[in-house]
Amino acid sequence: MLSETMWSEVSLPNTTPADTSTAARSVAPKKVNPVRGFLKIEGLSKSYVADKPVFADVSFSLDKGEFVCIIGHSGCGKTTILNVLAGLDTATSGYVFMDGREVAGPSLDRGVVFQNHALMPWLTVRQNIAFAAKSRFPDLPAAKINEHVEKFVAMVGLSHAIDKKPSQLSGGMKQRVGIARAFSIQPKMMLLDEPFGALDALTRGTIQDELMGIVRDTHQTVFMITHDVDEAILLSDRILLMTNGTETGNGYKPGGIAEVVVNPLPRERTRATLHHLDGYYELRNHIVDFLVSRAKAQ
Amino acid sequence: MLSLKAKARVLSALILAVFVGIWYLATLPAATGPQYANPEYAALMGGSTAAKTGGMPSPVAVGSTVIGLLAHPFYDNGPNDKGFGIQLGWSLARVMAGFILACLVAIPLGYAIGMSPLLSLAFNPFIQVLKPISPLAWMPLALYTIKDASMSGIFVIFVCSIWPILVNTAFGVGAVRRDWLNVAATLEVKPLRKAFQVVLPAAAPTILTGMRISMGIAWLVIVAVEMLVGNTGIGYFVWNEWNNLSLTNVIFAVLVIGVVGMLLDLAFGRLQKAVTYVE
Numbered sequence: 404m405l406s407e408t409m410w411s412e413v414s415l416p417n418t419t420p421a422d423t424s425t426a427a428r429s430v431a432p433k434k435v436n437p438v439r440g441f442l443k444i445e446g447l448s449k450s451y452v453a454d455k456p457v458f459a460d461v462s463f464s465l466d467k468g469e470f471v472c473i474i475g476h477s478g479c480g481k482t483t484i485l486n487v488l489a490g491l492d493t494a495t496s497g498y499v500f501m502d503g504r505e506v507a508g509p510s511l512d513r514g515v516v517f518q519n520h521a522l523m524p525w526l527t528v529r530q531n532i533a534f535a536a537k538s539r540f541p542d543l544p545a546a547k548i549n550e551h552v553e554k555f556v557a558m559v560g561l562s563h564a565i566d567k568k569p570s571q572l573s574g575g576m577k578q579r580v581g582i583a584r585a586f587s588i589q590p591k592m593m594l595l596d597e598p599f600g601a602l603d604a605l606t607r608g609t610i611q612d613e614l615m616g617i618v619r620d621t622h623q624t625v626f627m628i629t630h631d632v633d634e635a636i637l638l639s640d641r642i643l644l645m646t647n648g649t650e651t652g653n654g655y656k657p658g659g660i661a662e663v664v665v666n667p668l669p670r671e672r673t674r675a676t677l678h679h680l681d682g683y684y685e686l687r688n689h690i691v692d693f694l695v696s697r698a699k700a701q
Numbered sequence: 702m703l704s705l706k707a708k709a710r711v712l713s714a715l716i717l718a719v720f721v722g723i724w725y726l727a728t729l730p731a732a733t734g735p736q737y738a739n740p741e742y743a744a745l746m747g748g749s750t751a752a753k754t755g756g757m758p759s760p761v762a763v764g765s766t767v768i769g770l771l772a773h774p775f776y777d778n779g780p781n782d783k784g785f786g787i788q789l790g791w792s793l794a795r796v797m798a799g800f801i802l803a804c805l806v807a808i809p810l811g812y813a814i815g816m817s818p819l820l821s822l823a824f825n826p827f828i829q830v831l832k833p834i835s836p837l838a839w840m841p842l843a844l845y846t847i848k849d850a851s852m853s854g855i856f857v858i859f860v861c862s863i864w865p866i867l868v869n870t871a872f873g874v875g876a877v878r879r880d881w882l883n884v885a886a887t888l889e890v891k892p893l894r895k896a897f898q899v900v901l902p903a904a905a906p907t908i909l910t911g912m913r914i915s916m917g918i919a920w921l922v923i924v925a926v927e928m929l930v931g932n933t934g935i936g937y938f939v940w941n942e943w944n945n946l947s948l949t950n951v952i953f954a955v956l957v958i959g960v961v962g963m964l965l966d967l968a969f970g971r972l973q974k975a976v977t978y979v980e
Contacts, residue, residue, distance in 0.1 A: 489887055490887070508886075509886040515883070515887045517883065519880065524980045538888035569980075570979035
């Protein structure tokens with residue numbers, strides 16, 4: 404019974420009323436209710452080849468303070484969606500609204516953490532973050548900027564390395580600087596493009612904990628791409644499961660969000676005890692089953 | 702045991718010694734020159750019935766000339782007799798003027814070409830045609846239009862310096878990592894700030910490579926230009942000493958050109974190192 408009420412299957416027409424009521428925070432089936440929330444994505448699609456969109460009809464929303472992960476195989480268009488949200492890419496059709504305004508181009512309101520940190524190698528940690536802080540607060544005197552920078556470097560525990568160049572840091576430290584940089588502009592929401600993909604498991608775990616702590620403290624709204632099922636379960640309130648575009652018997656079927664999974668685990672979960680929580684394995688199995696059998700086929 | 706560097710130094714010294722040794726032996730007074738019966742005819746042919754030396758000066762002669770010239774680099778006895786320091790100064794001033802002008806044109810233009818695929822395609826045919834032209838081929842046109850020999854020299858240096866800087870700047874700017882541009886975009890960085898704080902630092906090593914190549918070419922070309930233009934400069938010095946048949950002075954000038962070229966390259970190497978970053 405648990406496994407039936409835990410997830411809402413938005414794209415399936417046979418969704419029962421019971422399902423939608425228990426999963427009230429998830430996205431309502433499209434065309435029944437308009438999507439609500441802080442960030443709204445409506446009918447997004449992207450095609451590089453005409454009539455063969457990578458994904459189509461992608462609609463979802465994020466509430467303020469919500470942490471949403473998107474999971475799917477390579478090539479399904481996750482990064483494209485994130486880039487559209489960031490304003491770095493444009494969709495072929497569809498709209499993105501944040502805080503009631505349409506997203507048209509990049510903005511300081513949305514902080515982005517890039518896949519491979521994207522720190523400028525000719526600047527020190529301090530200068531990298533100051534570059535971002537100066538962009539956000541151009542009128543602040545240098546001393547205030549420096550104070551601000553030091554605060555955010557301390558937040559990710561890198562005060563000892565503040566005057567080092569990125570090349571002198573380990574992969575995990577670089578990614579921490581990337582996170583500190585994104586938070587230092589105090590955006591309205593954060594977009595994280597698989598930020599821990601290139602890190603080893605131990606470092607990844609530590610930084611996940613740090614990120615979780617920072618997000619809780621700052622009540623940030625976060626949209627994050629991941630390949631790691633456990634990472635998604637640990638961090639997110641909801642998990643979007645995305646399918647790849649595929650050729651089927653009756654023609655091409657574009658990719659899209661197949662299902663929105665609401666994380667039923669208590670929000671105060673930690674990495675150490677995550678796998679002891681009731682419902683963890685059902686949730687994990689469900690996502691893994693999706694990735695193995697449904698994400699690419701059909 | 703000697704370190705690799707020390708060994709290399711010893712070997713360098715050895716190579717120099719062997720070279721000077723061969724030079725010395727080759728320029729020893731010839732025992733048997735062509736024998737002329739008539740001393741007047743011999744004098745006419747540049748020979749002598751007395752024991753003669755070959756035309757090539759010996760290392761000892763060059764050495765004493767070098768010391769003499771180095772002792773008074775800046776004397777000025779009229780247009781045909783100036784110290785090599787003054788001539789060198791003229792050459793360096795021309796090279797710097799042409800080179801700086803080339804930088805002022807090539808770096809902004811290269812930036813525009815690197816940033817815009819449209820400009821890149823539009824300018825490409827012109828660059829491809831103009832780049833392989835020997836800079837000296839512009840000399841007559843420059844002399845005709847500018848009507849000033851010294852300025853024409855600067856123009857030729859400008860033309861020969863511009864291409865490597867332009868091509869390297871365009872390439873460096875075009876190859877700036879997408880990630881850094883995306884960071885600048887998400888931070889709403891203004892175009893000018895993006896140019897100076899993101900794109901130029903990212904492309905600086907490539908641009909400096911272009912400048913280093915340009916400087917090398919400019920230093921090669923200035924000698925030829927000054928041989929043509931005359932009046933001043935190290936190239937003119939070489940030509941003038943050739944007309945004076947003073948091969949010792951020519952050899953000295955050749956050495957000076959080499960050393961200055963090396964120092965210029967070394968300076969740009971330093972600059973390049975200063976802007977290079979480790980990813």
